Ligand code: SF4
């Protein structure tokens with residue numbers, strides 16, 4: 766049964782830096798416009814360079830292709846280098862974990878997810894407001910579609926030339 770108020774009194778979470786959520790199994794780290802620009806600035810790369818060297822296209826809803834980070838052969842995130850190599854500029858999908866809307870659907874889902882994350886249900890108490898803020902940031906962080914990225918690259922090239 767859905768109970769979206771189960772975290773009204775907050776939830777405990779402190780990352781134990783076990784790295785499980787940055788790899789180990791296939792997955793996608795989707796990139797929004799904000800994520801892309803923050804990572805390009807962080808790595809001092811143009812959009813074109815960043816997309817060509819650190820991104821791939823992921824299948825999304827309604828047949829869309831969206832921007833996502835590359836993944837290594839062992840399924841680690843492409844930016845994982847014994848720690849997140851872009852921690853300060855990491856995507857919203859990463860910084861809002863584990864306060865993702867579908868993980869907060871009900872207590873059972875939250876507890877099931879906690880089996881893969883030793884940081885959940887322990888450590889710092891996050892308030893309802895903090896959780897809601899992260900949840901909203903996650904929901905609002907829409908991945909960039911392939912056509913949108915191509916347009917950004919076109920604009921960037923026009924600016925340079
Ligand atoms: S799985 Fe949880 S504890 Fe491990 S690195 Fe990710 S957030 Fe931190």
Ligand code: SF4
Nearest residue numbers: 787842844845849859
């Ligand atoms: S961008 Fe950084 S925090 Fe996010 S999955 Fe990759 S290595 Fe982990």
